[in-house]
Amino acid sequence: MALLSHACLGLAALAYSAAAVAYLWHLVAEVPGAGPRSPRGGGRAAAARLGTAGLAAGLVLHGLAVGALAVLRGPVLATNVREGLSLLAWLMGASFLAMDLRLGLPILGAFVTPLVLAIAFPALVIPTSDAPLPPALHAGLLPIHVVAAFLGNALFAIACGVGACYLVQEREMKGHARVAGLWSKLPSLELLDGLNRRLVVWGFALLSFTIVSGSLVAHGAWGSAWSWEPREVLALVTWLVFGGLIQARTLAGWRGRRAALLTMLGFALAMVSFVGLSLCPVDRHGGTFR
Amino acid sequence: MADPIDNLVLLGVSHRTAPVDVRERLSRIGEDLQAAIRSLKSLPGINEGMVLSTCNRVELYGTGAPADRAASSLRSFLLRGEVVESHLYERRGEEAVRHLFRVASSLDSMVVGEPQILGQLKEAFQAAAQAGAAGDCLHRTVGRAFAVAKRVRTETDVGRAAVSMSFAAVELARKIFASLEGKSVLLVGAGEMATLAARHLASHGVRRIAVANRTLAHAEELREELSTSGVSPTAHELSELPVLLAEVDIVVSAVAAPEPLIGRPLVGKAVKARRFRPLFLVDLAVPRSVDPEVARLPNVYVKDVDDIGEVVAQNSEARAQEATRAERIVEVEVRELARVLRGRAAAPVLGELRRFADEIAQAEARRTLQHLGAALDDAQRESVQAMARAIVNKLLHEPTTRLRRAAELGAEGGLADATARLFGLGEETESVSPHPVPLPVVPGEEGREAAPSPAEQGRVGAADPREREP
Known part of the structure; x- marks a missing residue:
């Protein structure tokens, strides 16, 4: 079962690579009309469809991998850093696909799918240890705590991709207009900024829930809800960064470039708290995420 | 015909x-x-x-x-x-x-x-x-x-390719704002360029247009002119710029001045007052009326005449190719419509022929059924009628196709005329028609109800011959 899961993940990574290449082609391909092309958008539109198809195929395979693990190991979907990365990549890809189907912004795929791949790939190569969960952690809330944590991070990751797109588009709009520039292909700044705001708000809500449910689990398992261990502190700092961003948006009218950069900082913190601390087990989380 | x-x-x-x-x-x-x-x-x-x-x-x-x-x-x-x-x-x-x-x-x-x-x-x-x-x-x-x-x-991308400067400005603005709907615009200067830009922006759903000019009278004139375009225009003096800059989303400046009229301190104050909402300045003036330094402010974007020109050039090059493709589409469609409309010319004769044949078939079926009377049950009676209909359909299929094709090819009414004469369709129609028209123009009262053949129904829909002649 573990082998099957690993094989599925490998195939999924291949599909993600194809999707990333297709989306990047969609980004750099000549704008229809600026050169010879076949009717109805030609290669550029086809690349976008190919990207979406590749992403969807990868998600199905990846879903099998995650599902197989759940069957094998129970409902806590990420008991080590490898499974965690895998789960994060899957949730990120799925959220982006849902967003793309709703809003129709395949151009963002060029910014998001490479990130999905970058997160999924380490999950393929990091050696795994199948250490079982400590019995103390068999609490009902734990699976929800884990999914909320990773879904929140997935949304922050997408917000990061959107923020990168914003920074590129802003550089285009700040500079002199160039023939066949990227600007004509990318969405408007206002749209990208609005998307960032929504993603961050949802991610923040999930992060808050993660922290609360985490302390409930800790309270049940060890009797203390909060113990100032490094991961908890970093989670709190991340929470403050995103909370501050939302606050600054509402109160001070912060937006655009600053919001995009802060989003990236926040996501970097979240990743450090997840990957960094999982690799050097110094706390109770580390004890489980070996 | x-x-x-x-x-x-x-x-x-x-x-x-x-x-x-x-x-x-x-x-x-x-x-x-x-x-x-x-x-x-x-x-x-x-x-x-x-x-x-x-x-x-x-x-x-x-x-x-x-x-x-x-x-x-x-x-x-x-x-x-x-x-x-x-x-x-x-x-x-x-x-x-x-x-x-x-x-x-x-x-x-x-x-x-x-x-x-x-x-x-x-x-x-x-x-x-x-x-x-x-x-x-x-x-x-x-x-x-x-x-x-x-x-x-x-x-094709003919529709997407913008041509004029104001089109280009709008295209750029749409990369800053998700939509121009409900946005407000400030025109600095009331010349022709500003007027064109205003017209264009108004057609994109802009909510408010403010006109600021050195001479207030000219601003008033433009305001007057714009009041019919569905936006609520206002006229201002240049001294109101600090207030206006804090309010609007897009500035189109086309005022010639030796020194930049809109400098960094002025916009800097406005940016704070507007709480970093994006501001797009289009500078159409030569020499420039917006200090390029303004673009360094957060969420402020400045495009000058050269930027706009670049977009215009890019678009007109692309447009030339697209227009050629569009012309080809038009050509194909003209030919197709001409073919269909010519084919329709055969419709009156076809309708007549159909009605003529249907009448005979129905009359004969009725006679047969009267003769056989009670000997048949309902199913059998129905199959006699079906047979009569089938004979008409099979018999008329080939002539219908040929008549229509002849008409589509634009052949003069020869074949339709011949059909009318061969079946005596004209005489019958004339006897009931209030209009003494030569065949095969319009059938009389009964002709209006003539059902087109199944093949024809599929193709031209419900045709009403009344629409063709008074």
Whole structure:
């Protein structure tokens, strides 16, 4: 079962690579009309469809991998850093696909799918240890705590991709207009900024829930809800960064470039708290995420 | 033989043939389209009519037989104004269809690819339909024109390619704002460039346009002019710039000044007051009226004349290619519509033939059933009738196809005439028709109910011969 899961993940990574290449082609391909092309958008539109198809195929395979693990190991979907990365990549890809189907912004795929791949790939190569969960952690809330944590991070990751797109588009709009520039292909700044705001708000809500449910689990398992261990502190700092961003948006009218950069900082913190601390087990989380 | 496409006549005056003052006077026709269409329709020799009136063109479309009479009626209608012969252009038949398709696809527009023309054509057609002046030919032709415009829009990028500076400015603005709907605009300067830009922005749903000018009187003039375009314009003096800059989203500056009029400190203060909402400044002036340093402020974007020119050049290059492809689409569609409309010319004879055969078959079936009387049950009676219908269908299938194909190929009415004479269709019709018309124009009262053959129903829909002749 573990082998099957690993094989599925490998195939999924291949599909993600194809999707990333297709989306990047969609980004750099000549704008229809600026050169010879076949009717109805030609290669550029086809690349976008190919990207979406590749992403969807990868998600199905990846879903099998995650599902197989759940069957094998129970409902806590990420008991080590490898499974965690895998789960994060899957949730990120799925959220982006849902967003793309709703809003129709395949151009963002060029910014998001490479990130999905970058997160999924380490999950393929990091050696795994199948250490079982400590019995103390068999609490009902734990699976929800884990999914909320990773879904929140997935949304922050997408917000990061959107923020990168914003920074590129802003550089285009700040500079002199160039023939066949990227600007004509990318969405408007206002749209990208609005998307960032929504993603961050949802991610923040999930992060808050993660922290609360985490302390409930800790309270049940060890009797203390909060113990100032490094991961908890970093989670709190991340929470403050995103909370501050939302606050600054509402109160001070912060937006655009600053919001995009802060989003990236926040996501970097979240990743450090997840990957960094999982690799050097110094706390109770580390004890489980070996 | 009624051949609607050859009876279609177009007479027009446009930006290509007449100066703006002539077009302005003519555009009064558009103020009451219904009345214009009614008086158009009352002219001798006109069966159907439509009036397309925009600021760049007035075009009359009409059908009538003979086409010469219809054309001279249209001519007299247009020449009533101060128009002279040299401002007019006339197209007939396929040429008229081609022109309409090009107009609808915005290939004949002053700004190629601008989207408003389609809405104006829709209005024109609705008015014609409401006035009862749109018959079969106009329905088909204009309906097809909408489809062609849509094809051109989706299959080429003519519509996307902007041409003028204001188009380019709008295109750039749409990369900053998700939509221009509800945004407010400040025009600095009240010259021609500013006016053009304002018009254009107004057509994109901008909510408010403020005009600031050195001379307030000129700003007032432009405000007056803009008040008809659906935005709420206001006029200001240049001293109000600090306040205005804090309020608006887009600034179009076209005021020539030796020193930049809009400097970094001025905009810097505005940025704080507007809480970092994005501000887009389009500087159309030479020398520049917006200090380039302004672009360093957060969420402030500045494009100067060269940037805009770059976008215009990029677009017109792309547009030339796209326009060629659009013209090809128009050409294919004109030929297809001509074929369909010519095929329709055979419809009256086909209907007659069908009715004639159906009557005989039904009469014979009825007679047979009377003879056999009670010997048959319901199912058997039904199968006798079905047999009669089947014989008619099989017998008429080949002649129907051939008649229609002959008509589509544009062959003169020979085959249809021969059919009418061979089956004696004319004599029968004439005996009941209130109009002593020669065949095969319009069947009489009963002819209106004549059902087209199944094949024909699939192809042309429910045809009403009344629409073809008065």
